[in-house]
Amino acid sequence: MITIRNVTRRFGDFVAVNDVSLEVKAGEFITLLGPSGCGKTTLLRMLSGFESPDSGEIWIEGRDVTRLAPYRRNVNQVFQSYALFPHMTVRENIAFGLRMQKVPADEMRRRVAEAMDLVALGGYEDRLPHQLSGGQRQRVALARAIVPRPAVLLLDEPLSALDAKLRHQMQVELKRLQKRLGMTFVFVTHDQEEALTMSDRIAVFNRGRLEQLGPATEIYHRPGTAFVADFLGDANLLEAEWLAAEGDNVRVRLRGGLEIAVARAAWPGAATRAVVSVRPEKVCIAREPVAGAENGFQATITEEIFQGALDRLVVRTDAGTTFSVVVANESAMMEAFHEGERVWCGLHIDDLVVVPAA
Amino acid sequence: MQALPSVNLENPHARRARAGAWLLIAPLVIWLGLFVVAPLGILVAYSLASTGELGQVEFALNFDNYVRVFDPIYLKIFGRSIAYAALTTVLCLVIGYPVAWYIARQRPVVRNRLLLLVMIPFWTSFLIRTYAWIAILRSEGLLNATLSASGAIPAIFPEPLALLYTPTAVVIGLVYAYLPFMILPIYGSAEKLDHALVEAAHDLGAGPLRVFREVIIPLTRPGIAAGMLLVFVPAIGMFAITDLMGGARVSMIGNVIHNQFTKALNYPFGAALGVVFTLLFVLSYALLQWRGRRRDRG
Ligand SMILES: Nc1ncnc2c1ncn2[C@@H]1O[C@H](COP(=O)(O)OP(=O)(O)O)[C@@H](O)[C@H]1O
Ligand SMILES: [Mg+2]
Numbered sequence: 267m268i269t270i271r272n273v274t275r276r277f278g279d280f281v282a283v284n285d286v287s288l289e290v291k292a293g294e295f296i297t298l299l300g301p302s303g304c305g306k307t308t309l310l311r312m313l314s315g316f317e318s319p320d321s322g323e324i325w326i327e328g329r330d331v332t333r334l335a336p337y338r339r340n341v342n343q344v345f346q347s348y349a350l351f352p353h354m355t356v357r358e359n360i361a362f363g364l365r366m367q368k369v370p371a372d373e374m375r376r377r378v379a380e381a382m383d384l385v386a387l388g389g390y391e392d393r394l395p396h397q398l399s400g401g402q403r404q405r406v407a408l409a410r411a412i413v414p415r416p417a418v419l420l421l422d423e424p425l426s427a428l429d430a431k432l433r434h435q436m437q438v439e440l441k442r443l444q445k446r447l448g449m450t451f452v453f454v455t456h457d458q459e460e461a462l463t464m465s466d467r468i469a470v471f472n473r474g475r476l477e478q479l480g481p482a483t484e485i486y487h488r489p490g491t492a493f494v495a496d497f498l499g500d501a502n503l504l505e506a507e508w509l510a511a512e513g514d515n516v517r518v519r520l521r522g523g524l525e526i527a528v529a530r531a532a533w534p535g536a537a538t539r540a541v542v543s544v545r546p547e548k549v550c551i552a553r554e555p556v557a558g559a560e561n562g563f564q565a566t567i568t569e570e571i572f573q574g575a576l577d578r579l580v581v582r583t584d585a586g587t588t589f590s591v592v593v594a595n596e597s598a599m600m601e602a603f604h605e606g607e608r609v610w611c612g613l614h615i616d617d618l619v620v621v622p623a624a
Numbered sequence: 625m626q627a628l629p630s631v632n633l634e635n636p637h638a639r640r641a642r643a644g645a646w647l648l649i650a651p652l653v654i655w656l657g658l659f660v661v662a663p664l665g666i667l668v669a670y671s672l673a674s675t676g677e678l679g680q681v682e683f684a685l686n687f688d689n690y691v692r693v694f695d696p697i698y699l700k701i702f703g704r705s706i707a708y709a710a711l712t713t714v715l716c717l718v719i720g721y722p723v724a725w726y727i728a729r730q731r732p733v734v735r736n737r738l739l740l741l742v743m744i745p746f747w748t749s750f751l752i753r754t755y756a757w758i759a760i761l762r763s764e765g766l767l768n769a770t771l772s773a774s775g776a777i778p779a780i781f782p783e784p785l786a787l788l789y790t791p792t793a794v795v796i797g798l799v800y801a802y803l804p805f806m807i808l809p810i811y812g813s814a815e816k817l818d819h820a821l822v823e824a825a826h827d828l829g830a831g832p833l834r835v836f837r838e839v840i841i842p843l844t845r846p847g848i849a850a851g852m853l854l855v856f857v858p859a860i861g862m863f864a865i866t867d868l869m870g871g872a873r874v875s876m877i878g879n880v881i882h883n884q885f886t887k888a889l890n891y892p893f894g895a896a897l898g899v900v901f902t903l904l905f906v907l908s909y910a911l912l913q914w915r916g917r918r919r920d921r922g
Contacts, residue, residue, distance in 0.1 A: 314823075314827055315826075316823055316826075335826075336823070336826040336827050337826045337827070337828075337829050337830055337831055341827075342827055342828065343823075343824075343827050345820050345823070345824060347818070347820050349818065349820035349821050349823065349824035350824075351821060351824070351825070351838075351839060352821075352843070353842045353843060362825070362828050362830075362838075363828035363829055366828055366829035366830050366834065367829055410828070411827075411828075414828065414829065
């Protein structure tokens with residue numbers, strides 16, 4: 267559906283998008299994820315035609331659109347600020363694209379009504395944008411962009427202006443809508459949770475470069491770089507030094523001094539140093555030695571932070587390495603862990619991800 | 625239900641609040657009285673007077689001056705004034721709109737410099753600038769000298785262009801004088817226009833012309849309306865430019881009124897012309913407002 271081939275965009279000396287190549291399949295929900303300023307919007311604007319690449323090519327539906335004007339592309343965008351026409355009613359806003367396509371009047375009426383139903387805006391036809399709430403405006407922007415039936419819908423942080431509750435609701439609705447329409451969605455966000463919830467695949471960007479591309483679970487469980495491990499969810503990123511090979515495993519020394527075993531296959535090539543990424547929820551913590559974990563060690567709880575359903579603990583191993591650990595705030599049957607307590611920790615070798623040292 | 629304590633409308637608080645309100649609007653009332661109502665009253669009083677044998681003003685109620693205003697000579701001049709002012713307004717709009725739009729689309733630093741350029745002419749006296757135009761447009765002036773030096777005069781135009789003291793010169797002078805008053809309010813509207821709206825329209829398949837018609841014009845309409853008013857109103861009453869650049873041949877209503885007060889010394893007739901002129905504005909403005917409101921509602 268979309269092929270992005272070696273696309274680079276500079277602003278002066280600054281490289282906003284750096285040699286990005288990416289394939290988007292038809293009907294896919296793909297998310298461009300990365301911190302603010304990493305070039306997501308710039309890449310999206312090259313798809314909609316408001317920016318053109320300095321080098322590289324963009325193909326949409328088998329057609330080279332690299333230099334094609336925005337109004338000749340079969341893509342529509344939902345703008346971050348919604349960009350609703352303030353002098354037009356909800357109905358006129360939604361009908362705008364169809365009017366530009368010179369769709370006959372009765373078909374236009376039918377399709378506008380359909381779109382309004384789809385985003386649950388019935389009864390608001392004659393309102394002006396300033397008479398709507400943020401969530402309603404968001405829906406109008408969405409309806410306006412899907413009603414011309416573009417090949418691709420581009421969404422630039424469309425939910426960022428909504429409050430948390432509405433945002434979660436819209437995440438689910440958007441995903442449902444995308445499935446129902448079978449439309450290709452390219453979604454931009456800096457919110458990793460949003461990306462994990464909605465996407466078929468996630469493209470993680472860092473400083474204009476594509477860091478990793480893959481399904482949500484793969485990106486989360488098998489991050490390819492320290493940046494991705496850190497950006498998606500929490501991670502204990504610990505520099506590791508190769509000590510010795512032990513069969514299928516490698517014995518490494520972590521920053522602070524703790525020695526553990528990691529899978530030989532996970533180690534990056536012939537490097538002597540790497541970074542081990544450990545998710546806080548993958549650290550098992552107990553009052554006796556943890557069974558079934560290749561790596562077991564004793565530690566002291568140095569900090570305890572209550573987070574509602576979760577407890578966040580910081581533990582310090584006897585060797586001197588600190589970990590952040592998350593445990594479920596369990597029922598009263600279980601005795602909670604407390605600051606200063608001595609505990610046993612366990613790390614399963616399959617939960618340890620090794621990424622190249624920065 | 626519990627009985628409410630009786631409210632004394634004349635309680636000291638209410639009285640003080642009302643006095644405060646009067647104090648707040650007093651400057652406005654005084655200003656309006658001094659600079660709007662009083663002059664207009666004097667004007668109306670004069671317009672109803674007549675001129676005696678020796679040219680002295682005699683205050684006796686009569687409407688002769690108003691009858692004279694509707695003499696075809698003056699009606700023609702009224703008509704001509706409206707036509708010149710309208711042409712000036714249209715030309716200012718056609719030239720000023722793209723300029724204003726262009727300035728509004730620049731980076732803030734560039735934008736401020738360009739705005740300064742628009743306003744620089746105000747630093748010199750308006751009369752000096754008008755004389756400068758005379759120097760340019762004269763038969764032996766800058767324009768003709770340039771044309772003849774470039775060889776265009778013998779080749780394309782058989783003789784020097786006689787521009788000065790023609791309607792063309794008057795319109796050039798008017799457009800030059802009032803262009804900033806068109807550019808600035810349109811710039812104000814254009815600068816506020818969210819560029820994402822233009823992009824959204826392009827994104828939905830509107831070409832440049834459609835975007836201009838459907839989004840840019842409607843959203844800069846307040847600036848356009850203000851600019852047109854700011855150009856049309858003073859242009860229609862202008863007399864200095866017409867005097868200097870139009871000579872005796874091209875007179876507008878402003879010149880006629882000016883002459884009544886300074887040369888013919890017929891204050892009452894000048895006043896009557898002034899009153900009719902003012903009424904014309906009030907009427908057309910009211911009409912515009914009324915139509916505007918009807919459009920907003922319908
Ligand atoms: N028109 C522009 N001129 C100069 N720099 C720009 C322009 N647009 C974007 N940038 C820069 O490019 C970088 C990437 O911007 P953007 O694509 O908007 O990032 P994101 O959407 O990921 O936050 C930013 O550092 C931004 O300052
Ligand atoms: Mg952005």
